[in-house]
Amino acid sequence: MMQQRQELYVKKIKDGTVIDHITPGFALDVLRILGINGKSGEVVSTAINVESRHLHHKDIVKIQDRELKPGEVDKIALIAPNATINIIRNFEVASKKVVELPSTIRGIITCDNPSCVSNSREPVEPDFAVDGREPIRLRCHYCGHVMEREDILKQF
Numbered sequence: 001m002m003q004q005r006q007e008l009y010v011k012k013i014k015d016g017t018v019i020d021h022i023t024p025g026f027a028l029d030v031l032r033i034l035g036i037n038g039k040s041g042e043v044v045s046t047a048i049n050v051e052s053r054h055l056h057h058k059d060i061v062k063i064q065d066r067e068l069k070p071g072e073v074d075k076i077a078l079i080a081p082n083a084t085i086n087i088i089r090n091f092e093v094a095s096k097k098v099v100e101l102p103s104t105i106r107g108i109i110t111c112d113n114p115s116c117v118s119n120s121r122e123p124v125e126p127d128f129a130v131d132g133r134e135p136i137r138l139r140c141h142y143c144g145h146v147m148e149r150e151d152i153l154k155q156f
């Protein structure tokens with residue numbers, strides 16, 4: 001039964017990317033992270049708060065004719081650490097991988113403490129330790145400031 005339901009949600013695009021197992025309620029944030037606002041022409045479908053055996057509920061995003069780049073996948077890991085990225089070519093899954101949230105985050109987001117040294121004119125790369133995974137919680141390596149999921153989403 002589960003397998004059939006899965007196929008219904010994920011198997012219908014010819015080429016592109018299926019992002020599955022997104023934290024429920026965050027599909028639209030994933031689209032925002034990818035710069036998809038509906039006006040750039042991509043054909044996108046989303047399923048929000050659908051049933052999933054492992055997470056109880058999940059979101060799914062399907063993007064036609066676009067394969068995600070590694071940098072984009074890293075950003076998705078920040079808000080959907082259990083997401084799987086399926087690259088689809090000619091209706092087949094060409095590759096499938098679970099996003100990876102590393103133990104440190106460098107260069108993706110900036111510290112929102114204005115007096116942090118990483119926001120000065122010195123060339124200091126933002127650097128955060130991952131204190132929490134789901135929901136994400138980042139601690140600035142330089143000033144100790146903590147960034148929560150909502151703070152991180154504001155930067156996309």
Ligand SMILES: [Zn+2]
Pocket residue numbers: 111112113116117118140141142143144145
């Ligand atoms: Zn800082």
